[in-house]
Amino acid sequence: xxxxxxxxxxxxxxxxxxxxxxxxxxxxxxxxxxxxxxxxxxxxxxxxxxxxxxxxxxxxxxxxxxxxxxxxxxxxxxxxxxxxxxxxxxxxxxxxxxxxxxxxxxxxxxxxxxxxxxxxxxxx
Amino acid sequence: xxxxxxxxxxxxxxxxxxxxxxxxxxxxxxxxxxxxxxxxxxxxxxxxxxxxxxxxxxxxxxxxxxxxxxxxxxxxxxxxxxxxxxxxxxxxxxxxxxxxxxxxxxxxxxxxxxxxxxxxxxxxxxxxxxxxxxxxxxxxxxxxxxxxxxxxxxxxxxxxxxxxxxxxxxxxxxxxxxxxxxxxxxxxxxxxxxxxxxxxxxxxxxxxxxxxxxxxxxxxxxxxxxxxxxxxxxxxxxxxxxxxxxxxxxxxxxxxxxxxxxxxxxxxxxxxxxxxxxxxxxxxxxxxxxxxxxxxxxxxxxxxxxxxxxxxxxxxxxxxxxxxxxxxxxxxxxxxxxxxxxxxxxxxxxxxxxxxxxxxxxxxxxxxxxxxxxxxxxxxxxxxxxxxxxxxxxxxxxxxxxxxxxxxxxxxxxxxxxxxxxxxxxxxxxxxxxxxxxxxxxxxxxxxxxxxxxxxxxxxxxxxxxxxxxxxxxxxxxxxxxxxxxxxxxxxxxxxxxxxxxxxxxxxxxxxxxxxxxxxxxxxxxxxxxxxxxxxxxxxxxxxxxxxxxxxxxxxxxxxxxxxxxxxxxxxxxxxxxxxxxxxxxxxxxxxxxxxxxxxxxx
Numbered sequence: 001x002x003x004x005x006x007x008x009x010x011x012x013x014x015x016x017x018x019x020x021x022x023x024x025x026x027x028x029x030x031x032x033x034x035x036x037x038x039x040x041x042x043x044x045x046x047x048x049x050x051x052x053x054x055x056x057x058x059x060x061x062x063x064x065x066x067x068x069x070x071x072x073x074x075x076x077x078x079x080x081x082x083x084x085x086x087x088x089x090x091x092x093x094x095x096x097x098x099x100x101x102x103x104x105x106x107x108x109x110x111x112x113x114x115x116x117x118x119x120x121x122x123x124x
Numbered sequence: 125x126x127x128x129x130x131x132x133x134x135x136x137x138x139x140x141x142x143x144x145x146x147x148x149x150x151x152x153x154x155x156x157x158x159x160x161x162x163x164x165x166x167x168x169x170x171x172x173x174x175x176x177x178x179x180x181x182x183x184x185x186x187x188x189x190x191x192x193x194x195x196x197x198x199x200x201x202x203x204x205x206x207x208x209x210x211x212x213x214x215x216x217x218x219x220x221x222x223x224x225x226x227x228x229x230x231x232x233x234x235x236x237x238x239x240x241x242x243x244x245x246x247x248x249x250x251x252x253x254x255x256x257x258x259x260x261x262x263x264x265x266x267x268x269x270x271x272x273x274x275x276x277x278x279x280x281x282x283x284x285x286x287x288x289x290x291x292x293x294x295x296x297x298x299x300x301x302x303x304x305x306x307x308x309x310x311x312x313x314x315x316x317x318x319x320x321x322x323x324x325x326x327x328x329x330x331x332x333x334x335x336x337x338x339x340x341x342x343x344x345x346x347x348x349x350x351x352x353x354x355x356x357x358x359x360x361x362x363x364x365x366x367x368x369x370x371x372x373x374x375x376x377x378x379x380x381x382x383x384x385x386x387x388x389x390x391x392x393x394x395x396x397x398x399x400x401x402x403x404x405x406x407x408x409x410x411x412x413x414x415x416x417x418x419x420x421x422x423x424x425x426x427x428x429x430x431x432x433x434x435x436x437x438x439x440x441x442x443x444x445x446x447x448x449x450x451x452x453x454x455x456x457x458x459x460x461x462x463x464x465x466x467x468x469x470x471x472x473x474x475x476x477x478x479x480x481x482x483x484x485x486x487x488x489x490x491x492x493x494x495x496x497x498x499x500x501x502x503x504x505x506x507x508x509x510x511x512x513x514x515x516x517x518x519x520x521x522x523x524x525x526x527x528x529x530x531x532x533x534x535x536x537x538x539x540x541x542x543x544x545x546x547x548x549x550x551x552x553x554x555x556x557x558x559x560x561x562x563x564x565x566x567x568x569x570x571x572x573x574x575x576x577x578x579x580x581x582x583x584x585x586x587x588x589x590x591x592x593x594x595x596x597x598x599x600x601x602x603x604x605x606x607x608x609x610x611x612x613x614x615x616x617x618x619x620x621x622x623x624x625x626x627x628x629x630x631x632x633x634x635x636x637x638x639x640x641x642x643x644x645x646x647x648x649x650x651x652x653x654x655x656x657x658x659x660x661x662x663x664x665x666x667x668x669x670x671x672x673x674x675x676x677x678x679x680x681x682x683x684x685x686x687x688x689x690x691x692x693x694x695x696x697x698x699x700x701x702x703x704x705x706x707x708x709x710x711x712x713x714x715x716x717x718x719x720x721x722x723x724x725x726x727x
Contacts, residue, residue: 010505016512023521054501085504107504107544111515 005046007037009055034058053084064098159466166458174451184442195378207342210365225286240373243289248363250281315341316361317354323428326393336371386441394431412439549681563606570601577614591630617646625650642713652703662687
């Protein structure tokens with residue numbers, strides 16, 4: 001079973017995503033910020049990480065920076081889908097350097113579209 | 125109809141201008157203060173330079189006076205020496221002859237050594253009862269025609285007895301009684317009673333009546349007389365050895381010793397009956413006295429018991445021209461330097477002000493941007509949560525739904541979608557109004573973009589049984605645009621056409637290049653727009669009231685945003701519409717290389 005890690009501070013949204021993806025048949029783990037996300041990544045070994053950007057304690061950008069080092073050492077490989085509600089241009093410009101799999105505006109994605117996006121990532 | 129970028133409201137500008145005006149006034153005051161202070165310093169300096177020029181003129185004046193005074197004294201001492209020599213003859217023998225006199229002075233070479241000397245004489249001092257004996261002895265000495273002139277009875281006669289004459293060699297002076305001339309009499313009396321050489325004031329010799337002359341007398345006393353008191357000395361007076369000096373030649377000679385064309389003088393006899401009679405005047409005196417920075421001074425002085433007065437003038441010419449002009453050049457440089465300094469300070473203050481303003485603007489802008497980002501995040505997040513849960517319910521993740529439930533959830537979902545769209549548009553407008561929309565332009569095929577938009581809109585059009593025709597040429601329609609924003613433009617225009625065209629209507633999308641423009645036209649067979657409202661549709665939050673609007677969701681922002689983005693691309697939107705027949709929106713997009721009006725709005 002493919003593993004999905006959801007890093008999202010907004011509790012109802014985190015649970016919605018978890019509910020949706022579990023229903024789609026994935027093994028799902030959640031983290032409420034980047035710091036927790038970093039720990040869970042090591043233990044949980046996800047195939048896909050859904051990453052929010054604006055979060056307390058450690059935001060998505062800092063998570064990407066911290067993971068960039070391990071990614072270079074090829075300690076693991078998972079695909080990152082950045083899901084944010086920040087204005088598009090800002091997000092795109094900022095995460096460009098981190099070789100992420102995709103960027104999407106949460107407000108634009110319906111549950112079906114999200115499920116489809118994750119499915120594509122898992123299968124690629 | 126061309127529509128350009130909506131301009132700033134003016135009240136904010138007016139307020140900023142008023143505030144800037146007060147600041148400019150303060151700066152102008154500071155700059156003026158610096159200017160005046162610098163100028164004042166230079167004026168003070170120029171004045172001190174001017175004073176030093178004055179001082180130089182003054183010291184040149186004193187120097188000239190010293191030279192004049194020394195020259196006069198030493199010259200007169202020479203004459204005194206000559207007189208004492210002549211007087212010495214009478215210590216040896218009281219009875220001399222004219223021949224003795226002439227031959228005694230011959231070695232002095234008076235004519236060449238003392239050209240200012242008119243003559244050297246011995247004048248015998250006689251009381252009335254001595255006259256006949258004197259005349260007899262003179263006649264016996266070989267001057268039988270000797271007489272005393274002017275004639276007449278007098279208590280005292282002082283006729284010129286021996287004469288060494290130089291200026292005019294005739295013998296008119298011989299026998300002339302100088303005692304009849306009050307000027308000479310005064311000097312003789314003074315000499316006789318004091319026993320000292322004494323100078324007369326200005327007088328005229330009979331031989332040279334036009335030449336001002338002074339005569340210096342040295343008394344000769346009778347042998348073995350007591351000479352202790354003035355009375356005794358007067359009683360013992362035997363005669364006077366005298367030298368007559370042409371004043372003009374005397375002064376000219378003095379001045380020649382230290383020639384200076386910037387020095388002039390007037391020489392007065394301070395003791396003459398007519399007080400302060402002018403006896404000598406330099407030719408350049410009046411000219412020098414007229415000059416503004418000249419120094420004029422009158423000094424009384426006494427030579428051999430006679431009082432004179434000299435008015436001397438030194439013109440500014442003693443100081444070199446450059447030196448004299450220094451105060452003015454200093455002042456001129458001062459004005460220049462003050463202006464330069466004031467300008468530099470003005471520029472410095474202004475540029476600093478400009479930088480501060482710019483920094484402030486940037487800070488405000490950054491704060492605005494941060495707020496915008498946060499607001500967008502905060503507004504979207506709850507709506508997103510609604511979207512996810514309602515979406516999941518609709519898609520059956522919560523279990524099977526009845527028809528009624530599905531319909532209700534669909535309304536909720538659509539409404540939530542609208543809310544999210546409005547949030548997005550509002551954020552774009554906010555960014556646009558803050559001038560923060562940055563176009564990332566690339567050359568793309570507009571045709572491809574249009575096909576994509578048509579495909580996206582076809583679903584809604586087909587739901588309304590509309591015909592959506594996309595007439596796009598096969599060849600590439602290259603234009604430089606920001607793909608994301610230009611997609612928004614096209615999507616908005618086509619979607620508007622779909623929304624505002626009744627069911628079964630036709631929407632036609634065409635694209636073609638024309639000269640230096642790319643034209644994209646969206647034509648519909650919709651309700652149309654009244655001519656007087658055509659301009660309004662691009663205003664913010666304008667929604668036209670019509671039968672279709674009531675059934676259509678819209679924020680009134682779409683066309684405003686569309687028009688602004690086209691403007692940012694340097695283009696404009698043309699509207700043609702006939703109410704009841706339909707509308708046509710044409711985007712005119714410049715494609716020329718220079719890209720006139722196409723500029724990125726940078727932060």
